[in-house]
Amino acid sequence: MKKEVVIAILIGLSFGLIITYGLYRVRKAVTTPNTSSTITAPTDATATPTPAGAMLTILSPEDGHVQEENEVTVTGTATPDSIVVLFVNGEEFISSADASGSFSFTVALEEGSTILSVHAIDESGVGATQERVIIVSKLLSEQPEPQADKEASPAAETK
Amino acid sequence: MKKTKILGSILGVVLLLGTFQVVSAVDDATDSGKTTQELKKRIEKVVEEKKQEVGEVVAKISTKKRGFVGKIDRVTSETITLETHKGVLIVPLSANVSVTKNGKDVTIDDIAVDEWAITLGVEENGTFEPRFVLVSSKSLRPPEPVVLLGTLKSLTSKELVIVSRSDSEEKSITVTKNALFEDSDGTEIDSEMFEKDLTVLVTGFQDEDGITGTTIRSLAPLSKEK
Numbered sequence: 372m373k374k375e376v377v378i379a380i381l382i383g384l385s386f387g388l389i390i391t392y393g394l395y396r397v398r399k400a401v402t403t404p405n406t407s408s409t410i411t412a413p414t415d416a417t418a419t420p421t422p423a424g425a426m427l428t429i430l431s432p433e434d435g436h437v438q439e440e441n442e443v444t445v446t447g448t449a450t451p452d453s454i455v456v457l458f459v460n461g462e463e464f465i466s467s468a469d470a471s472g473s474f475s476f477t478v479a480l481e482e483g484s485t486i487l488s489v490h491a492i493d494e495s496g497v498g499a500t501q502e503r504v505i506i507v508s509k510l511l512s513e514q515p516e517p518q519a520d521k522e523a524s525p526a527a528e529t530k
Numbered sequence: 531m532k533k534t535k536i537l538g539s540i541l542g543v544v545l546l547l548g549t550f551q552v553v554s555a556v557d558d559a560t561d562s563g564k565t566t567q568e569l570k571k572r573i574e575k576v577v578e579e580k581k582q583e584v585g586e587v588v589a590k591i592s593t594k595k596r597g598f599v600g601k602i603d604r605v606t607s608e609t610i611t612l613e614t615h616k617g618v619l620i621v622p623l624s625a626n627v628s629v630t631k632n633g634k635d636v637t638i639d640d641i642a643v644d645e646w647a648i649t650l651g652v653e654e655n656g657t658f659e660p661r662f663v664l665v666s667s668k669s670l671r672p673p674e675p676v677v678l679l680g681t682l683k684s685l686t687s688k689e690l691v692i693v694s695r696s697d698s699e700e701k702s703i704t705v706t707k708n709a710l711f712e713d714s715d716g717t718e719i720d721s722e723m724f725e726k727d728l729t730v731l732v733t734g735f736q737d738e739d740g741i742t743g744t745t746i747r748s749l750a751p752l753s754k755e756k
Contacts, residue, residue, distance in 0.1 A: 454677075488675045502615055508650060
């Protein structure tokens with residue numbers, strides 16, 4: 372009787388080993404790392420960080436922006452709950468920043484250049500101003516690519 | 531003896547079932563490996579496809595339309611210098627740059643200092659390349675805007691005096707016939723509703739003659755009170 376029990380235990384152990392090996396194989400197959408293919412997330416180039424202490428930041432449009440549409444949305448951040456005034460083409464639009472400081476205006480533009488002037492003023496009367504130049508024109512879209520070389524068309528330089 | 535047989539049989543069945551499970555798990559693992567490989571191939575394919583799109587977008591971003599507005603500070607045979615609100619910009623006038631004045635093609639001799647110009651072009655890798663220079667005899671800069679917050683001291687049909695909240699100084703503001711008097715919600719109201727010590731927001735513009743108010747808005751609701 373004892374002999375049979377020992378044989379049964381040995382058989383059990385053998386199968387146990389097989390099971391353990393099987394489990395090991397399964398685990399290895401599941402946890403094998405994939406060959407890495409990294410996709411770098413593009414950085415958000417449009418977001419302008421609000422510098423510390425600043426009371427007004429225009430997030431859009433970019434200065435010197437050229438567009439064909441006769442409308443623009445001006446967005447930005449200012450001191451929370453401050454009064455924000457946008458001056459454009461001799462007109463002014465009064466609004467206020469929300470509790471998080473965000474503001475937005477959508478205004479019509481005329482053909483040519485427009486200087487957008489945004490003023491924010493808080494309850495103590497302290498203000499901040501920011502300007503953006505925006506140009507409405509189709510000229511650049513209508514013009515074919517220039518064929519001149521770099522020497523013939525040197526780039527503009529800013530001082 | 532019977533007990534041993536029964537025990538051995540049970541043990542055998544249990545172990546057999548365990549073996550089936552292992553075999554099944556290995557099959558699953560093989561399937562999982564295949565799936566992983568397929569996924570990898572698919573991801574690589576998508577990445578390759580997107581690479582091209584990203585490249586196009588990057589090229590678009592690095593080449594963008596730009597424009598500058600400024601007062602002409604200097605004119606030479608090859609360049610014009612503009613005073614923009616961001617600084618000085620020297621615009622080279624090559625054969626590729628179209629120069630117009632009030633809508634008509636002109637030459638460099640037709641451009642004078644103190645006139646205004648818009649220059650349009652493309653910016654590639656941070657370098658601006660001009661394509662158009664649109665000259666204007668009129669100033670392209672609007673009068674300097676002003677926004678003031680203060681307490682109303684006096685108001686006549688021609689003048690408004692407020693004590694500025696920021697520096698406690700008295701500011702005299704010219705009021706024209708076109709000036710708008712507004713309630714706190716922006717609705718137009720009569721100027722007579724504005725009384726002394728009322729907190730007001732004044733918007734307008736400033737020139738050599740002083741400040742001219744275009745909108746005077748009460749910060750406290752007035753029409754509801756009445």
